[in-house]
Amino acid sequence: MKVVVCVKQIPDPNTPGQLDPSTHYLKRDGVEVVLDPGDEFGVEAGLQLVEKHGGEVTVVSMGPERGLDAVRKALAMGAHKGVLITDDQLRGSDALTTARVLAAAIGREGFDVVIAATESTDGYTGVVPQAIAELLDVPAVTFATSLEYDGSLLHVRRQTEAGHDLVEAPLPAVVSVTAGVNEPRYPSLKGIMGAKTKPMDRFNLVDLGLEGAGAASAGETIVAVAAAPQRAAGEIVKDEGDAAKRIADFLAAKKVI
Amino acid sequence: MTATRPARQRVALDVDDLYGIDELLTPDERLVRNTVRAFLGDRALPAIAEHFEQGTFPRELVGGLAELGLLGMHLHGYGCAGASAVAYGVACEELEACDSGLRSFVSVQGSLAMSAIHFFGSEAQKERFLPELAAGRAIGCFALTEPDAGSDPAVMRTRARRDDGDWVINGTKMWITNGSIADVAVVWAATDEGIRAFLVERSARDFSTRDIHDKLSLRASVTSELAFDSVRVSDEARLPEATSLGAALACLNEARYGIAWGAMGAARSCFDTALAYSRERHAFGKPIAAFQMTQQKLVDMATAIVQGRLMAHRLGTLKDAGGLHPVQVSVAKRANVRAALDVARTSRTILGANGLTLQYPVSRHMANLETVLTYEGTEEVHTLIVGRALTGLDAFS
Ligand SMILES: Cc1cc2nc3c(=O)[nH]c(=O)nc-3n(C[C@H](O)[C@H](O)[C@H](O)COP(=O)(O)OP(=O)(O)OC[C@H]3O[C@@H](n4cnc5c(N)ncnc54)[C@H](O)[C@@H]3O)c2cc1C
Numbered sequence: 001m002k003v004v005v006c007v008k009q010i011p012d013p014n015t016p017g018q019l020d021p022s023t024h025y026l027k028r029d030g031v032e033v034v035l036d037p038g039d040e041f042g043v044e045a046g047l048q049l050v051e052k053h054g055g056e057v058t059v060v061s062m063g064p065e066r067g068l069d070a071v072r073k074a075l076a077m078g079a080h081k082g083v084l085i086t087d088d089q090l091r092g093s094d095a096l097t098t099a100r101v102l103a104a105a106i107g108r109e110g111f112d113v114v115i116a117a118t119e120s121t122d123g124y125t126g127v128v129p130q131a132i133a134e135l136l137d138v139p140a141v142t143f144a145t146s147l148e149y150d151g152s153l154l155h156v157r158r159q160t161e162a163g164h165d166l167v168e169a170p171l172p173a174v175v176s177v178t179a180g181v182n183e184p185r186y187p188s189l190k191g192i193m194g195a196k197t198k199p200m201d202r203f204n205l206v207d208l209g210l211e212g213a214g215a216a217s218a219g220e221t222i223v224a225v226a227a228a229p230q231r232a233a234g235e236i237v238k239d240e241g242d243a244a245k246r247i248a249d250f251l252a253a254k255k256v257i
Numbered sequence: 258m259t260a261t262r263p264a265r266q267r268v269a270l271d272v273d274d275l276y277g278i279d280e281l282l283t284p285d286e287r288l289v290r291n292t293v294r295a296f297l298g299d300r301a302l303p304a305i306a307e308h309f310e311q312g313t314f315p316r317e318l319v320g321g322l323a324e325l326g327l328l329g330m331h332l333h334g335y336g337c338a339g340a341s342a343v344a345y346g347v348a349c350e351e352l353e354a355c356d357s358g359l360r361s362f363v364s365v366q367g368s369l370a371m372s373a374i375h376f377f378g379s380e381a382q383k384e385r386f387l388p389e390l391a392a393g394r395a396i397g398c399f400a401l402t403e404p405d406a407g408s409d410p411a412v413m414r415t416r417a418r419r420d421d422g423d424w425v426i427n428g429t430k431m432w433i434t435n436g437s438i439a440d441v442a443v444v445w446a447a448t449d450e451g452i453r454a455f456l457v458e459r460s461a462r463d464f465s466t467r468d469i470h471d472k473l474s475l476r477a478s479v480t481s482e483l484a485f486d487s488v489r490v491s492d493e494a495r496l497p498e499a500t501s502l503g504a505a506l507a508c509l510n511e512a513r514y515g516i517a518w519g520a521m522g523a524a525r526s527c528f529d530t531a532l533a534y535s536r537e538r539h540a541f542g543k544p545i546a547a548f549q550m551t552q553q554k555l556v557d558m559a560t561a562i563v564q565g566r567l568m569a570h571r572l573g574t575l576k577d578a579g580g581l582h583p584v585q586v587s588v589a590k591r592a593n594v595r596a597a598l599d600v601a602r603t604s605r606t607i608l609g610a611n612g613l614t615l616q617y618p619v620s621r622h623m624a625n626l627e628t629v630l631t632y633e634g635t636e637e638v639h640t641l642i643v644g645r646a647l648t649g650l651d652a653f654s
Contacts, residue, residue, distance in 0.1 A: 030269045034291070069284055076288060186296050189326030189338035192288050 001055035001149070003046040004111045005079065006102055006132070007039040009063050009070035010122040017122065024222040025092055026122055028064070035070040038117035040184035041177050043074045045147060046115050048182065053149055056080040058109055062090060062101050068200075075195035076187035083109065087204040089214025095123075097218050099131030104208040107136060113154065114174040118143055133174035141169050142176040276563045281570050282347065289344045293351040296325060297359070305356045306615040308477040312470060314358065314438065315477060323393025327352075327363055329371035331511075335387035337371070342576035346518035346569055353519030354526045356618075357625035358478030360519040365434045366390060368512035370397025373443045373454060376507060377499035382456060386441060398439035400430035400483050401505050407432075408638050410445070411502055415485065417446040417455060422492060424448075424455060426485040432632070436481025437466040443496070444485070445505050454499040455490055464488045475628040510583050513633045514576060517589035518569040520597035520629060521562060523622040527597075528558045530617050531604035538609075545607070554607060558600045565593040584646040591639035598626040 011017050012032040020027050046057040058081040059074040061067045071082040083105055090101065106114055114136070119126035133140030141147075143159040154173055158165045169175075187195075205211055235250075237243045251257045271277065279287065301318055308315050322328060326338040327348055333339040340348075352360035371390050374382055374397075389395035406413045415428025426446055436442070442457045457464055463486040472480060498504070532555055535546035545551050572589045575581045601623035605612040612619045630636050645651050 069288075072284060073288060186292050186321075186325055187288065188324060189289065189330055189340050189344070192285050192292070193338065193340060196285070 001050055001053045002110055002112045003049050003055060003057045004106050004109055004114045005039070005042045005046040005057060005059050005074065006106075006114065006116040006128070007043065007059050007061045007070050007074050008036045008120050008122075009033050009061065009067040010036045010120060013037065013121045019225055023092065024225045033066055033069065035073040036117065036121050038119070038121050038179055039070070039074070040077070041179055041181050042115045042117050043077050043079060044182045044184040045144075045175075045177050046113075047078045047185070049113065049147075049149060053151075055112070058083060058111075060102060060105050060109070061085070062093075062098055062105075064091075071200070072195050073187060075198045075200075076191040077185055078187075078191060079198075081198060082200040083203065084200070085203045085205075085208065087214060089205060091214075092218070093214065094218040094220035095125040095127045096131055096220070097213060099128050099135060100213055101205070101208065101210060102128070103132045103135035104210055105203060106132065108208070112171045113149075114138075114172075116174070116176050118176045118178055129174055129176035136172075136174065139169045139173045140176070141167050141173055144175050144177045145181055147175055147177070147181070275559060276567065278563070278566050278570060282343070286341070286344050286347050289340070290347045290351060292325065293327070293348050294354075296321060297351060297355045301355050301359060305359075305477060306618070306621060309356065309358070309621050310476070310615055312472075312476045314362065314479045316438065318359070319362075319393040319396070322363060323391065326391075327367070328393055329367040329375070329387065329391045331367065332371060332375045332387070332391075335375070335383055336391035337375075337387065341573075342514070343570065343573035345515060346573045349515040349519040350522035350525075350566075350569070352522065354522030356477050356621065357519065357523060357629055358475050360515070360522070361434050361475060361478050361628075364512045364515050364519075365399055366397050368515055369399035369508050370435075370439075370441070370443050372508045372511045373399065373496060373499070373504070374456070377454065377496040377504050378456075379493070379497050381493070382496065386456070389440075395440040396435055396438050398433050398435040398442045398481075398483075399508065400433045400436070400442050400444045401509075402430065402432045404429060404431045404482075408635055410505065411452075413445065413447055413452070415444070415446040417448045417453060419449075420489070424490050424492065424495065426455060426457070426488045426490065428485050430483040430485075432469070433481050433483055434475075435479055436483050437468050438479050442483060443508075444483070445502075451500060452502045452505070454496040454504065456494045456496065457485070457488060457490060461488050461490065472628075474624045476624075506583075509633055510586055513586045513590045514572065514581075516629060516633055517565075517572055517586065517593045520590075520593040520626070521565045521569055523626060523629075524558070524562050524565065524593075524597035524600040527601045527604035527619045527622050528555075528562055530619055531555065531558070531607040534611075534617075535607050551607060554603050558603055561596045561600055565596045569593060584643055587634065587639040587642040590633065591636055591643070594626060594629050595636060598623065598630060601626055 011028055012034045018027045050057055057079040059071050059079045060083045061071050062085040065086055067084055071084055075082055085101055085105055116129040130140045141156045144156045145159045146157040148155045153168045156167045158167045159178055205213055237246050300321055329337040330340045331345040349360055352363055374386050390397050401410050403413050417424045417426045440459050444455045444457050465484045466481045469480045535551050536544050538545050568589050601619060604619045605623055608617055608619055641652050
């Protein structure tokens with residue numbers, strides 16, 4: 001089974017991000033960057049699939065040279081091969097451009113399953129996996145909270161607002177996984193030291209036959225950025241013997257209980 | 258005349274890493290650090306204060322530490338990771354930022370017990386014990402100190418005498434980390450031929466252990482007394498290449514190396530806690546961080562940590578280049594543990610009464626560092642080692 005996992009290097013979500021006031025882009029220079037924690041679930045899901053069914057996991061990342069660290073971490077976790085797409089023209093790409101680039105690299109690589117996180121922990125657009133599926137012309141199964149393969153069909157438990165759906169899909173397919181789909185392993189020392197010797201491909205837009213597909217062609221521009229509105233102060237219930245009842249009434253009125 | 262000044266590049270200051278020491282690390286070493294930090298943050302930190310309070314070793318972590326590859330990580334072959342000295346140091350720093358007891362477990366397992374077998378064992382001993390110890394399926398300890406022989410191990414009373422081609426060991430070892438949980442003990446004993454080391458397995462007859470429960474330091478680590486009452490072992494249990502006390506010192510040197518890094522982890526944990534606390538805690542109408550005296554403490558501590566980490570890193574690069582002298586290890590062990598203890602105590606003052614509780618890591622580190630100051634060569638002993646090297650005069654006796 002050939003599994004491709006999309007990964008992204010992002011500013012450490014544990015430290016508050018800053019937007020560049022002129023471009024509205026997230027500042028990525030001079031900040032600690034990490035493999036998107038959401039992508040660790042994707043890598044783990046891919047590794048579990050090939051551990052059960054054989055095959056290899058290739059991780060694909062689009063990003064600056066520093067994105068190499070994210071790919072390396074995935075390789076240290078156990079992925080077999082890395083692909084990094086770096087091109088100056090991709091700086092500031094929108095979601096569709098990102099999907100085009102990733103789809104081109106994935107198509108070139110060949111795949112049975114493509115796994116991505118439902119959304120990145122920096123941009124949160126949450127559309128890249130579906131767009132990749134559309135571009136590759138395969139089914140997209142999104143918001144997976146578990147996935148199993150029975151040799152012919154992929155069985156996915158798909159999170160919905162009301163609960164979950166059980167979805168089946170033939171391969172090839174794209175799956176987006178939620179946090180909590182598994183417990184990502186820690187890279188081991190041997191994995192870290194062995195990552196250097198694993199195959200690593202690097203492409204730019206020309207290599208992928210996507211000249212001119214960079215940020216300049218983006219169909220999306222960020223017009224303005226506004227701070228999220230302050231949350232209104234909540235109501236403090238002072239206990240005068242009836243606090244439990246008042247809280248219960250409040251929750252009942254909101255139809256929470 | 259309007260002179261245009263050349264545009265000066267403004268360099269951002271990372272207050273968490275004042276001197277950009279992280280940039281001295283390779284991407285692999287940073288990944289080791291981040292991985293160990295994440296593992297400990299998830300699995301160890303939440304329960305470590307409780308273990309300290311109860312005086313229990315978090316044995317549940319051994320499997321995870323082994324899976325990461327941290328046990329004997331600097332050794333090559335036999336299931337060991339073969340990592341660089343710097344990577345090993347970075348791991349020690351993270352372990353000790355959590356608790357010196359955890360770092361001690363890893364030091365004793367890897368740098369003392371496993372190193373002794375790796376450096377001085379026979380091929381059969383290496384093949385039998387090292388993979389088990391690296392995988393955490395077996396635990397090791399290193400028994401040198403005795404009730405009446407600490408800094409001066411040459412006067413040890415534990416004796417092994419030849420008997421029918423076997424050896425019979427009599428004596429008592431004291432203050433042995435991992436003692437009662439160890440599957441195999443590296444035991445140093447005097448013989449008619451000089452000091453030798455023996456691998457004594459837990460199942461050996463007439464070998465018993467007793468834990469030391471009343472210690473106020475390194476409480477999340479097992480410390481035991483080992484008693485040998487005519488314990489018989491075959492000559493195959495002797496480490497063939499260990500032919501003097503120098504062999505024991507070579508192992509200690511490995512562990513001391515890790516301590517030079519580890520101490521800075523404990524210091525960092527204390528400093529980070531004190532800095533955060535000082536910005537939140539108010540007195541006389543302002544955060545205590547706004548008082549000059551608090552700032553002086555913080556600046557002194559931050560500087561000491563920069564210095565200690567730079568020293569540890571230099572020690573690591575020397576070790577990786579193969580050119581490390583034991584005296585250099587003594588310089589760093591002595592300086593960094595003392596600096597860490599000072600940082601812990603100063604941090605404690607910033608936290609006031611709260612600093613005395615287990616709610617914060619500071620007093621726990623402070624108490625632990627008293628052990629670290631004493632074991633692996635006391636501060637005084639390292640002073641004498643460096644002093645002798647500088648002056649050419651031996652002040653030991
Ligand atoms: C928690 C813990 C874990 C330990 N784990 C281990 C272990 O796993 N294996 C092991 O073998 N040992 C272990 N030790 C023992 C440790 O290595 C010894 O405690 C240490 O070597 C000091 O020996 P001592 O306690 O007998 O002190 P002593 O040697 O009696 O020293 C007492 C004091 O005298 C000073 N002193 C001694 N000689 C001189 C001198 N010439 N000049 C100036 N001052 C001097 C010392 O510096 C010290 O301040 C452990 C100790 C502790 C506390």
